[in-house]
Amino acid sequence: MTKKKLFLNGFLTIYSYNQNVIYFLTKQMKKIFTILILFLFFFYPVFAYEAEISVNNEKVLLSDNFKLSINIKNVDNLEEIQISKINGIDNFEVLGTNQSNRVFSQSKVVNGKIEEQRETTTLFEFILKPKNIGEFSLGPISFDNGVEKKDTNIVKINVLKDEVEVKNDLPENTNYSLPVDEFSGKNNINDDKDGILFFILIALFILLVFMIFLQTLRNKRDIDNLENSNKNTGYEDSLEENLNNLDFDINSKNFVSDIENVLKIKINKKYNISHENKSLGEIIESTDFEDKELLNKINLGLNKIKYSDLYFDKEKFLEDVKSYLGKL
Numbered sequence: 086m087t088k089k090k091l092f093l094n095g096f097l098t099i100y101s102y103n104q105n106v107i108y109f110l111t112k113q114m115k116k117i118f119t120i121l122i123l124f125l126f127f128f129y130p131v132f133a134y135e136a137e138i139s140v141n142n143e144k145v146l147l148s149d150n151f152k153l154s155i156n157i158k159n160v161d162n163l164e165e166i167q168i169s170k171i172n173g174i175d176n177f178e179v180l181g182t183n184q185s186n187r188v189f190s191q192s193k194v195v196n197g198k199i200e201e202q203r204e205t206t207t208l209f210e211f212i213l214k215p216k217n218i219g220e221f222s223l224g225p226i227s228f229d230n231g232v233e234k235k236d237t238n239i240v241k242i243n244v245l246k247d248e249v250e251v252k253n254d255l256p257e258n259t260n261y262s263l264p265v266d267e268f269s270g271k272n273n274i275n276d277d278k279d280g281i282l283f284f285i286l287i288a289l290f291i292l293l294v295f296m297i298f299l300q301t302l303r304n305k306r307d308i309d310n311l312e313n314s315n316k317n318t319g320y321e322d323s324l325e326e327n328l329n330n331l332d333f334d335i336n337s338k339n340f341v342s343d344i345e346n347v348l349k350i351k352i353n354k355k356y357n358i359s360h361e362n363k364s365l366g367e368i369i370e371s372t373d374f375e376d377k378e379l380l381n382k383i384n385l386g387l388n389k390i391k392y393s394d395l396y397f398d399k400e401k402f403l404e405d406v407k408s409y410l411g412k413l
Contacts, residue, residue, distance in 0.1 A: 135157070171224065174213075177213040182209070223239070380409075
């Protein structure tokens with residue numbers, strides 16, 4: 086009975102020890118696994134960069150140029166990355182380069198915690214011109230940050246003959262139409278020229294219509310001036326008759342204006358004074374006439390007839406006017 090107890094106690098001791106060992110190992114494995122997960126979570130994005138190349142036109146003419154773009158994401162410091170030469174770049178002439186950087190940052194709440202997502206983008210642009218005709222490849226470009234190495238994609242460029250060269254190479258009397266899609270750039274230029282020519286024609290047409298309109302207005306003005314001149318001629322003939330006959334109708338609505346105009350003409354002939362655009366009063370005030378007092382009296386009578394409703398003896402006034410005109 087004593088041996089059985091000893092055996093049982095020994096078995097239980099060994100079993101308990103093994104359980105402790107298993108528990109300890111399991112706990113340590115959990116710690117290691119947790120540390121590994123955290124390591125990957127915090128450090129993997131540093132190496133998870135992306136690189137891609139693209140062109141704006143896969144078919145170009147020998148005389149044309151195109152743009153090659155290299156887009157690199159999630160790289161904060163390019164100096165830490167080794168970048169290889171662009172494969173196939175020797176087949177093209179580099180006309181210009183450009184570099185731009187963009188940083189995108191976004192924060193969001195996950196399980197009550199704020200997580201920030203950050204993305205950096207670096208863009209290289211090359212303006213290239215083909216050296217020869219044919220199909221060429223650009224890329225890949227190799228990127229190596231010491232931990233991860235990546236190669237970009239490859240793009241194909243089809244370089245075609247210039248349109249003029251193709252036409253010169255065709256045999257005479259041969260009908261050959263060039264593919265439209267291969268020379269869409271040249272066709273666009275021709276379309277632009279046609280559009281400019283159409284715009285110029287429209288502008289010339291509008292200008293012609295405007296000039297015709299101005300000429301019509303000028304002709305109408307000349308006709309109106311001629312009609313006014315004829316009217317003035319008739320009116321001047323009537324005034325000339327009044328000058329000779331000194332015959333004024335006191336009941337006429339032009340009684341005052343006829344006397345004023347006859348006086349202006351008489352004064353102009355006697356004193357050689359221009360009365361254009363001047364009233365009789367202005368002419369009298371601007372000149373020292375020997376009969377200025379009498380002229381002022383006549384002008385005062387004319388103003389009374391024009392502006393006063395009081396009775397005024399027009400017949401006696403007309404006799405004074407005729408008396409004065411007879412002396413001139």
